[in-house]
Amino acid sequence: MAGPSSELSIKEKANLLYRGEALAPMVRASTTPLRVLALKYGADFVYTEEIVDRSLIESTRFVNEEMGTVDYNKDLAKFSEKKRKQILNGDVPPLLLRIDPKVERGKLVCQIGSGEPELASEAALKVCQDVDAIDINMGCPKKFSVSGGMGSALLSDKKRACAVVRAVCDVMHPKGLPVSAKIRLLSDVDSTIDFLSGLIEAGANAVAVHGRQRHDNPIYPADWESLRKVVIVFKQKFPNIPILVNGDFYTRDEFDEFRRTTGADGVLLARPALYNTSIFRKPEKTDSQTTPDFGYQSKLLLDKAKVVQDYLHEAVRYGVHYKNTKYVLCEFMSNRRMPIPRTPYLPQIYSAGQTVAKVCNCHSMDAICKLWGLDELVADLCRSSKEQSDPHKYLDSYFLNHENEKPGSDVIDKVKQESPLAKRPKVEAESEMTVA
Ligand SMILES: Cc1cc2nc3c(=O)[nH]c(=O)nc-3n(C[C@H](O)[C@H](O)[C@H](O)COP(=O)(O)O)c2cc1C
Structure with missing residues (x-):
């Protein structure tokens, strides 16, 4: 899927794409209907749910003309004999990823779960013609991810994290696609900046930081104080690389204030988008004075x-x-x-x-x-x-x-x-x- 213009450099593309309010990656939730709905309501761009490298590599790409989508179907060999028979007898093949290019073109980041440079780059190559950027998940604390060396396991293995990013950049940059990584805060601001700097040196064109550490319980509020410091230092070091903030942003006022005071380029919304997806609705230019907000009190929120x-x-x-x-x-x-x-x-x-x-x-x-x-x-x-x-x-x-x-x-x-x-x-x- 070509981005805003194939004439633009990767840096320019990243600066156009990773900006504003985005639907965050959410397993099971950030699939086609929620992504499309978020975009229709006003999201600037959207992430897919995390897709594990091997699943993408083993999937089969199919242009679904009836539906107007591009589908990545799961490998049938992974299913039981009984299920395979059902599928061959007319059941719809199990779907891994469905993309609607008419709605998602120019706005879609595909998130891959990987801890292996070769697999990550192969997975990125598999999907790159249909998406606008590749993101590597470096924040998921779930056992499944961490035990496979993916997600937040990469936060304690900077060398591997950088190798994954470098391998994906090596294959995506020649195709004109930016690469990003979504991380969590590390134990302090310096180590978070050190980790992010490694990713940028490895070629990452944008980063997103969730304001919690790996073991933080999500019922406690995100640590905005540390997030704020991280973004300020990052922007001083890398003024032209987009950085997105994530964690508990429930009102546009809060994000705007964060952006003004830190230079953050965008925000990822996960649970706020589940709470009410119309949170992405933007004020008309004419009412921007009267309804600048989103969130629980916003006049823009739909029932x-x-x-x-x-x-x-x-x-x-x-x-x-x-x-x-x-x-x-x-x-x-x-x-x-x-x-x-x-x-x-x-x-x-x-x-x-x-x-x-x-x-x-x-x-x-x-x-x-x-x-x-x-x-x-x-x-x-x-x-x-x-x-x-x-x-x-x-x-x-x-x-x-x-x-x-x-x-x-x-x-x-x-x-x-x-x-x-x-x-x-x-x-x-x-x-x-x-x-x-
Ligand atoms: C249902 C659900 C699924 C999630 N799946 C992913 C995922 O696939 N990849 C990822 O990087 N983060 C995932 N997350 C984390 C969110 O992207 C986000 O970092 C976190 O919820 C904090 O943001 P929020 O306060 O806007 O919800 C998931 C969160 C939720 C609630």
């Missing part, structure tokens, strides 16, 4: 039921499996991952009485659409048989158990007391955090 309906339109359009759709809707509705002082279990009120339990009770895409009053989408579904195979493990218990396990007020109070939020400039009072 959450409308956001769910918009998401469902995209999910049906891109043939998403109903289990993956349930997963994303339950993430929208449960707030289970939100840092407590920012989103103390926001009330989720939907006019037709939809709840997480009712979504969990749906066992088909048409049941989900009916629950959200979208009977016309059910007709669309009947006309097509495009639903993907289920690519991810999904259990209702992820959400139902959580509903029963919400922390008590004692836990919430403790997190609030320990929170460094008080040190932050311009944070909204908690009582203002109502659902839009």
Whole structure:
């Protein structure tokens, strides 16, 4: 996928792409419908979910003319005999990545999970004709990633991290594609800057920093104080390389203030985009004085039921499996991952009485659409048989158990007391955090 202009240098392309407000990489969530919806609402660019190098390498590229997408289907050899037979008998092949070039062209960063330079570069080569940049995940603390030498394991192996970046740059730069890495804070500002400098020397054209360390619990607020220092020093050292900030940015005012005072080029939004994807809506130029914000109080935020309906339109359009759709809707509705002082279990009120339990009770895409009053989408579904195979493990218990396990007020109070939020400039009072 050619970027804004193939005449531009890689540096210029990176400076155009990595700027503004982006949908962050989120496994299972940052798939085609959420990326497309984020872009339609106003996101400047979007990341795919993390895709592991080997999965990309083993996938098969397919131009899906019926859907207008480019698909990367998973390798059939990885499936059981029974599943292979079902697939060969007409089941849709299991999908790894689906790209809609009409919407995503010029705005798509593909995130790869890798700890091996050769595999990372092979995976990047596999997908490069359909995306605008390659990002390497250096922040995921999950056992699966770390035990495979990927994600945050790279934070404690700078040599390997740089070798991965160098190998990907070696194959992407001749194709005109920028390369970036998403990291977490290291133990202090100096070591974070030292790590980032290594990545830039290895060829990285942009970086993103999540304001938490590898073992930080995400229910505690991100460490903006350290993030702020890192961005300031980075910009002094590398004024022409974009740096994105990430972690708990729930209002445009907060990001604007961060950008003004540090020089940060952009922000990645993960949970805020799950909370309400319309957070990407931008004010019209004419009302920029009256509604500069996004976040819980923003006049720009759409009602959450409308956001769910918009998401469902995209999910049906891109043939998403109903289990993956349930997963994303339950993430929208449960707030289970939100840092407590920012989103103390926001009330989720939907006019037709939809709840997480009712979504969990749906066992088909048409049941989900009916629950959200979208009977016309059910007709669309009947006309097509495009639903993907289920690519991810999904259990209702992820959400139902959580509903029963919400922390008590004692836990919430403790997190609030320990929170460094008080040190932050311009944070909204908690009582203002109502659902839009
Ligand atoms: C459901 C979910 C999946 C995630 N998957 C990824 C991923 O694939 N790659 C990655 O680098 N970070 C991943 N993250 C981390 C986010 O990109 C982000 O760094 C983190 O949530 C903090 O940002 P936030 O405060 O805007 O949510 C994931 C986060 C969530 C909530």
